[in-house]
Amino acid sequence: MATLADLTSDHTDLDAEQVAYLHDLIGSWGLLADLSFADLFLYGRSADSSEPTLILLGHVRPTTGTTLYRADLVGQVFEQRRRSLIADCFDRSETVAGTANEEVDGGLDILAVPVRRQGETVAVLARERASSQSRPSSEQERTYLKVFERFATMLQRGQFPYRDEARLRHRTPRVGDGLLLVDEEGRIEFASPNAVSVMHRLGMHRGIIGARFVDTGLGASILRNAFARRTTVIDEMERGNEVAIVSHCFPLFDREHPTGAIVLVRDVTELRRRDRQLVSKDTTIREVHHRVKNNLQTISSLLRLQGRRLRSDEARAALFESIRRIGAISVVHETLAQSADDDVAFVDIVRPLVRVVEESVSSPLRPVAFDVEGDAGILPAQVTTTLAVVLTELLQNAVDHAFPVAPDGGEPDDGATVAIRLNRRSDGLTLSVVDNGVGPPDDFRLEDATGLGLTIVKTFVEGELGGSITLSPVVRGRGTVAEVQVPATRLVGVRDEAQEPLA
Ligand SMILES: Nc1ncnc2c1ncn2[C@@H]1O[C@H](COP(=O)(O)OP(=O)(O)OP(=O)(O)O)[C@@H](O)[C@H]1O
Numbered sequence: 001m002a003t004l005a006d007l008t009s010d011h012t013d014l015d016a017e018q019v020a021y022l023h024d025l026i027g028s029w030g031l032l033a034d035l036s037f038a039d040l041f042l043y044g045r046s047a048d049s050s051e052p053t054l055i056l057l058g059h060v061r062p063t064t065g066t067t068l069y070r071a072d073l074v075g076q077v078f079e080q081r082r083r084s085l086i087a088d089c090f091d092r093s094e095t096v097a098g099t100a101n102e103e104v105d106g107g108l109d110i111l112a113v114p115v116r117r118q119g120e121t122v123a124v125l126a127r128e129r130a131s132s133q134s135r136p137s138s139e140q141e142r143t144y145l146k147v148f149e150r151f152a153t154m155l156q157r158g159q160f161p162y163r164d165e166a167r168l169r170h171r172t173p174r175v176g177d178g179l180l181l182v183d184e185e186g187r188i189e190f191a192s193p194n195a196v197s198v199m200h201r202l203g204m205h206r207g208i209i210g211a212r213f214v215d216t217g218l219g220a221s222i223l224r225n226a227f228a229r230r231t232t233v234i235d236e237m238e239r240g241n242e243v244a245i246v247s248h249c250f251p252l253f254d255r256e257h258p259t260g261a262i263v264l265v266r267d268v269t270e271l272r273r274r275d276r277q278l279v280s281k282d283t284t285i286r287e288v289h290h291r292v293k294n295n296l297q298t299i300s301s302l303l304r305l306q307g308r309r310l311r312s313d314e315a316r317a318a319l320f321e322s323i324r325r326i327g328a329i330s331v332v333h334e335t336l337a338q339s340a341d342d343d344v345a346f347v348d349i350v351r352p353l354v355r356v357v358e359e360s361v362s363s364p365l366r367p368v369a370f371d372v373e374g375d376a377g378i379l380p381a382q383v384t385t386t387l388a389v390v391l392t393e394l395l396q397n398a399v400d401h402a403f404p405v406a407p408d409g410g411e412p413d414d415g416a417t418v419a420i421r422l423n424r425r426s427d428g429l430t431l432s433v434v435d436n437g438v439g440p441p442d443d444f445r446l447e448d449a450t451g452l453g454l455t456i457v458k459t460f461v462e463g464e465l466g467g468s469i470t471l472s473p474v475v476r477g478r479g480t481v482a483e484v485q486v487p488a489t490r491l492v493g494v495r496d497e498a499q500e501p502l503a
């Protein structure tokens with residue numbers, strides 16, 4: 001679908017500031033559609049002066065009424081005679097009202113309003129509704145239509161859309177949320193049924209009409225600021241945990257003179273309550289990670305105690321290896337306990353993992369330098385835990401097997417290094433551990449490896465991460481490269497997919 005920017009640059013000679021102005025209009029014109037119970041269209045005119053054409057730049061349907069147009073018409077180009085009223089409005093640069101009969105039974109009422117900026121007509125806003133629906137049937141309709149007319153006048157004087165408009169993060173309020181019309185003295189002239197409900201929540205049960213806006217509890221400054229800054233002002237009031245209301249104030253002007261305002265009010269009490277719950281859930285999750293880490297440390301201590309009582313060296317070694325593996329998982333929980341959410345930058349846990357392995361390098365005669373390159377980005381907690389165990393095994397293997405002490409007890413290799421390389425791409429993650437040691441044994445085949453370390457690695461990488469692993473000699477030079485590939489599909493958390501703005 002073509003954007004406003006595409007359409008204006010393809011069909012009109014509007015400059016960047018004029019297009020930005022139309023963007024602002026489209027950012028808040030849902031309000032105008034709601035107030036007029038009708039479809040609104042935005043037309044631009046082509047630059048070609050010999051045979052100008054009209055281009056439909058935008059369309060908004062009302063949430064207060066039914067649309068006449070189900071199809072998406074945006075981007076259509078019309079000859080001027082097919083939309084003569086719009087062309088007329090462009091030519092005269094003033095509001096034109098009329099009827100058209102072609103498209104709807106009983107005819108259409110059309111109101112074309114020039115969108116003027118700094119004296120120049122940059123577009124035309126057209127309101128279209130069935131003639132049969134043009135007669136207002138209630139006080140509410142009459143009020144809304146009159147407010148629409150005030151906005152239309154501001155539109156052609158270049159006072160709407162407002163400059164430097166304050167914007168809500170997620171959703172502009174619609175008229176259905178609750179509308180208060182305030183007069184030039186700051187008294188409430190009209191309140192829609194939903195606005196009345198909001199007033200009730202604020203403890204105002206009668207005498208809403210005629211009350212001063214400052215007495216509603218919605219904040220005294222919002223009106224004042226809106227008039228002073230001549231633009232929309234958004235405010236949120238919260239009374240304890242019981243009630244939270246967002247108000248969105250649109251000041252109305254007759255030339256320089258403020259004539260009143262509409263304030264859209266929305267009850268967000270329930271939303272804020274959910275926000276608070278989410279926040280406290282986050283702290284709960286962190287607390288859980290903290291406890292898991294503590295429990296893992298307790299398990300390690302128990303195993304250590306038991307290990308000390310064992311006489312068989314083999315059994316002792318096995319227990320101490322388990323302690324090391326548990327240590328790797330504990331590192332992840334410690335990091336998660338400190339992080340604000342459930343995802344962590346993997347690189348942050350590589351250092352602590354290296355430390356776990358370093359502790360097992362008993363002989364100071366065999367120093368090994370560890371080096372981390374690249375970045376793995378943010379990973380979900382579960383993937384991080386799995387990869388942490390995998391990485392620890394690979395590091396441990398490098399330390400255990402790559403740099404054997406020479407049988408004659410001679411000088412150890414100096415310059416033993418182990419590099420951890422991380423590479424995150426759009427198609428996945430590569431994690432490699434490269435050492436400059438003796439390389440894998442000649443007859444080594446990963447498929448046949450029966451050691452516990454590589455069995456854990458294979459199970460985790462292939463089973464849990466849906467990835468692959470290779471272990472081979474360094475191509476040029478000496479040493480071993482262990483390379484783990486994880487596909488991108490496994491690197492996103494459940495949260496990433498389900499994330500949606502709440503308000
Ligand atoms: N970086 C390396 N350099 C040289 N040989 C390696 C390297 N990594 C693995 N190997 C070889 O692969 C074998 C299998 O490794 P694996 O981790 O499965 O078992 P292990 O280390 O012998 O025992 P465990 O990990 O259960 O304590 C090792 O015994 C070693 O021969």
Ligand SMILES: [Mg+2]
Nearest residue numbers: 396397453454
């Ligand atoms: Mg091993």
